[in-house]
């Protein structure tokens with residue numbers, strides 16, 4: 412049993428998935444966290460899942476850009492930037508088992524697995540491939556979402572509320588423990604935000620002030636009453652969160668963030684894990700049922716009378732297998748068209764990644 416395993420053998424290395432609006436500071440936060448962990452002699456394993464990013468200012472162990480050529484996807488499919496991000500993620504997700512195999516292997520010897528995601532949140536969180544990648548991670552190790560908030564841009568009650576509703580929808584979609592990270596506190600203190608989250612009266616007071624001030628964004632009677640009601644709904648959501656204030660620039664708050672991750676790992680093991688496993692089993696069951704249904708339809712179309720008793724020995728199963736193999740081949744052909752455009756073997760070279768030295772980003 413390695414030190415990263417629980418008594419029952421489950422991998423306990425936390426995976427931290429950084430999600431946040433464009434420009435909230437995800438990449439800078441990852442860079443700071445990476446160098447902080449290196450300074451504690453706890454090197455992490457780093458994955459970049461943003462196919463469109465130009466520069467990643469730290470060493471990555473797995474980078475979607477090494478596997479999928481985003482520009483080529485855009486050209487070949489005549490897609491815009493967001494469509495190409497989704498398609499690139501889809502292509503990457505076809506190899507999720509391979510990728511996860513590498514991550515799991517390496518996760519035994521690192522402190523954390525850090526995952527950077529595209530700033531176009533919806534491309535990742537609301538896409539099938541995002542769900543596949545998150546599911547795969549969560550089924551292998553405790554997985555925590557770090558929702559990065561641009562604090563200076565969230566000081567008005569209206570933008571604060573929008574941001575929190577967005578975070579709430581991500582929690583609902585991913586069903587993973589979440590830490591709200593108020594970033595850029597070197598520019599604006601996040602005390603106002605933590606107060607609004609814990610003291611309902613103070614948020615109400617801020618709403619009243621906004622209502623009276625016509626120059627403030629969102630300052631209309633209807634909006635205020637809508638936000639009043641929504642803030643009541645969000646009270647329940649806030650109870651499930653850990654909140655930390657950090658500055659990716661100065662490094663303030665990094666230890667508090669790591670403590671919050673430990674807290675969420677415990678929560679994952681007690682509250683979320685069973686749910687993750689239940690959802691996974693349900694999906695497998697649905698997949699199996701769909702396969703059986705398709706098979707019955709195929710037999711019917713071919714004019715073969717269904718005989719439940721005979722199905723086991725007769726070619727029905729072979730047809731299904733052949734069909735599956737064809738599907739797999741199609742998927743592989745599709746993926747290979749874009750994956751590893753340089754012509755390297757396989758999607759990801761395990762040895763290449765395992766030998767790779769990753770810098771601390773300084």
Ligand SMILES: Nc1nc2c(ncn2[C@@H]2O[C@H](COP(=O)(O)OP(=O)(O)OP(=O)(O)O)[C@@H](O)[C@H]2O)c(=O)[nH]1
Pocket residue numbers: 431432433434435436437438439440464529530531594595596597598657658659660661
């Ligand atoms: N003052 C200050 N600026 C920051 C901080 N963190 C990030 N920034 C700045 O915010 C801007 C956006 O940072 P990024 O790290 O690129 O943000 P991102 O969320 O990864 O952006 P996308 O990849 O486009 O989604 C950059 O100009 C950073 O220098 C911080 O803690 N303090």
